[in-house]
Amino acid sequence: MNLIRLGAALFALLAMSALAAETGSVIRAHGIKAEPFRDAKTIATLSVGDKVEIVKKDGGWLQIKSPKGKGWVHMLNVRKEGVRKDAGDMGGLLGLASGRAGTGKVVATTGIRGLDEVELKSAKYNETELNLVESYAVNRADAQLFAIRGQLVTRKFDYLPSPEVSPE
Amino acid sequence: MKAIMKYLLVAALTLACSAAWSFDFEEEFKKAIKDGVQQKIEEKSDAATSSALMGFVGISQEQEITIGRQIAGNLLGASALVKDRSLQIYVNNVGRWVASQGERPELAWHFGVIESSDVNAFAAPGGYIFLTRGLYSLLQNEAELAGVLGHEIGHVIRKHHLKILQQSSLVDLGGRLLSKQIGGSDKVQKLIGNGAEIVARSLDKNAEFEADRIAVVLAARAGYGAFALPEVLQQIGHFAKDDGSVALLFKTHPHPDDRLEKLGLAMSDRLEDVKGKTLVARFYRIKP
Numbered sequence: 001m002n003l004i005r006l007g008a009a010l011f012a013l014l015a016m017s018a019l020a021a022e023t024g025s026v027i028r029a030h031g032i033k034a035e036p037f038r039d040a041k042t043i044a045t046l047s048v049g050d051k052v053e054i055v056k057k058d059g060g061w062l063q064i065k066s067p068k069g070k071g072w073v074h075m076l077n078v079r080k081e082g083v084r085k086d087a088g089d090m091g092g093l094l095g096l097a098s099g100r101a102g103t104g105k106v107v108a109t110t111g112i113r114g115l116d117e118v119e120l121k122s123a124k125y126n127e128t129e130l131n132l133v134e135s136y137a138v139n140r141a142d143a144q145l146f147a148i149r150g151q152l153v154t155r156k157f158d159y160l161p162s163p164e165v166s167p168e
Numbered sequence: 169m170k171a172i173m174k175y176l177l178v179a180a181l182t183l184a185c186s187a188a189w190s191f192d193f194e195e196e197f198k199k200a201i202k203d204g205v206q207q208k209i210e211e212k213s214d215a216a217t218s219s220a221l222m223g224f225v226g227i228s229q230e231q232e233i234t235i236g237r238q239i240a241g242n243l244l245g246a247s248a249l250v251k252d253r254s255l256q257i258y259v260n261n262v263g264r265w266v267a268s269q270g271e272r273p274e275l276a277w278h279f280g281v282i283e284s285s286d287v288n289a290f291a292a293p294g295g296y297i298f299l300t301r302g303l304y305s306l307l308q309n310e311a312e313l314a315g316v317l318g319h320e321i322g323h324v325i326r327k328h329h330l331k332i333l334q335q336s337s338l339v340d341l342g343g344r345l346l347s348k349q350i351g352g353s354d355k356v357q358k359l360i361g362n363g364a365e366i367v368a369r370s371l372d373k374n375a376e377f378e379a380d381r382i383a384v385v386l387a388a389r390a391g392y393g394a395f396a397l398p399e400v401l402q403q404i405g406h407f408a409k410d411d412g413s414v415a416l417l418f419k420t421h422p423h424p425d426d427r428l429e430k431l432g433l434a435m436s437d438r439l440e441d442v443k444g445k446t447l448v449a450r451f452y453r454i455k456p
Contacts (some may be wrong), residue, residue: 028432038440059443060257060395074440075395078434079425115247115284115300116368116416123246123363129239132249133280133296136256140273143264150310150447152391154269160381162374164432 024064026076032071036061044069050079126132229294232330233276235280236294238356240278240327240363243298247282250301250454255281258452263297263317269324269389270382279317281454287404288417291320293330300328302413304454306403310447314387314398322382328375329366333359370420377422377430384435393437393444401428403430 026049031042036058045068046052052064053074061072138146147154249256256279263279277295281304289299296318307313323329360366380397388394406425408413421427 038437059393060440075398076428076435115286120368121362121365123242124239126245127241129244133278136260137276137278138260140262140264140268143261143268145359146261147265150450152445154389154391156176157385157388159385160434163430
């Protein structure tokens with residue numbers, strides 16, 4: 001009986017996830033690219049406010065469908081809409097909807113409290129916990145080994161200038 | 169002429185008294201310029217400002233760590249560490265690797281995940297960085313963790329919280345305290361206010377935008393995808409404004425949509441074609 005109920009619940013959730021396609025709204029006019037990189041061919045141009053349906057992601061790129069065409073746009077040109085979290089425990093549902101079931105993603109867990117200003121102000125120094133966190137420290141050489149194990153390759157990049165060009 | 173002298177005097181006095189560089193002062197100063205005071209003061213101010221900055225830089229790294237340690241200890245008093253050693257070591261590995269890409273790679277960086285369902289992350293001077301279980305649970309992959317930690321690392325690199333301490337009236341006290349040997353934790357506590365309230369204070373919003381820009385660059389340098397932090401921001405932007413778990417984060421930071429817009433402007437085409445790793449398979453899933 002419980003199994004049936006669970007099955008029904010799962011079915012309902014999966015059905016919802018199928019319906020909950022992510023959509024977005026264009027916040028900067030830009031071209032739809034044939035492939036997920038900047039120099040790829042431009043298929044059509046989106047205007048601010050255009051609605052797009054997000055099919056999938058690749059790095060910073062989103063594959064989208066829109067009345068103007070299908071292709072790739074950069075995520076920073078689109079504000080995602082659709083799945084909106086309401087106060088409370090949508091964590092599990094969201095997890096399922098985006099294919100993250102079973103990832104241990106639990107947002108609202110009873111028994112774990114929040115952390116507000118009042119608590120922070122009245123916080124009392126905890127030496128034991130401080131020593132504990134310090135015991136987890138990883139040195140630079142070990143972090144490098146960790147990076148190598150993940151096949152992370154360093155690259156050179158300058159810091160980005162502030163977009164505020166004129167100070168006055 | 170008289171008016172100019174008056175402004176000069178006020179400017180000089182202000183600088184002498186505060187002995188600190190602050191955003192507030194800059195605002196005041198801009199107003200003064202608008203009021204008709206010319207180039208001369210500007211030059212004078214630059215010299216005075218940089219000498220104040222020198223004084224600021226004069227806080228030794230050791231002193232900075234002492235301050236950060238006190239704040240970290242207090243924060244941990246409010247929320248303890250998640251008791252999962254593998255998780256904590258994992259986060260330290262990622263954090264240390266990202267921090268190694270910045271200007272303070274030699275700092276003894278410390279990272280921790282703390283028990284709170286809130287979505288937030290905190291940085292204290294000297295390289296003490298914490299994120300909540302609530303935020304960690306939202307993350308999808310290692311690159312996103314790198315991006316979140318990169319933002320906090322940015323605050324530490326640019327000493328944003330130390331600057332806040334200086335802006336507040338605690339500066340004078342701090343200056344005197346720090347000029348001598350820092351003794352017990354009581355003195356440091358006086359400097360940082362109550363408990364860990366400093367981490368609940370809002371930084372200037374430009375400091376937040378700056379930390380975002382640093383985060384994407386450090387993540388990219390470290391070999392991760394540069395758009396992982398924007399992904400996290402998009403997700404956080406979906407929280408309802410009245411959701412308690414993001415209340416403090418939203419209060420102390422510009423809205424994620426604004427941060428994304430600013431990042432979009434700053435990144436423009438610079439990083440679009442950068443393909444980094446997300447390392448989703450290696451990402452440590454936190455136990456509920």
